[in-house]
Amino acid sequence: MNQPFKFLMIATLASPMSWACSYDGQFNNPFTESYPGALDVAIATQQAIEQQSIVAPPPLEGSKGLRRVTWWLNLLEKMxxxxxxxxxxxxxDSQLWSQYETPNHIAIHVQPPKDKSKVVQLTEATLHNLINKRLTYKQALDLELILET
Structure with missing residues (x-):
């Protein structure tokens, strides 16, 4: 992995735990950890993309990106x-929090957990590959593209 990309990835992932995600256009402090394990998931994802185990989705920012990821999360919930x-x-990668509330309902853009709730961490690239059936949930866990805590 090249050095500028590593720095950019660390700067993107290292932010305070807040409800603001990258779709809000918020600048995040590059010297604090976003959530324990997040960097490991990001690095595993980048390695899987480089090894062509998964494909990266085309980048989308702002409201278009939020709409796309919302759609993907709703499809994930139905899986x-x-x-x-x-x-x-x-x-x-986008620091977006969602919560599975009930069967057939996921709340998008929620506050991070304040307790020891179960957390599933993944990237948009992994989500994209799950939704497009290029990867199963178990395969993603085995490749460390998903971290459950």
Missing amino acids: SLNLPKGTYIYLV
Whole structure:
């Protein structure tokens, strides 16, 4: 992995735990950790893209990017992953928090958990590959593209 990309990835992921995601146009402090394990998920994702195990989606920013990822998260929720009610889903690259509330409902753009709730961490690239059936949830876990805590 080249050095400028590593720095950019670390700067993107290292931010205070707040509800502001990259779709809000917020600048994040590059010297604080976004969430424990997030950097590992991002690095595993970048390696999988470089090894062509998964493909990166075309980049979208702002409201277009938020609409796309919202659609993908709603499709993910319909995939019968047996996630317990209350599970948080954290997209580490956009720092977007969502929460699986009930069957057939996921809340998008929520506050991060304040307790020891279950958290599923992944990137938009992993989500894209799950939705497009290029990767199963188990494969993503095995490749460390998803981290459950």
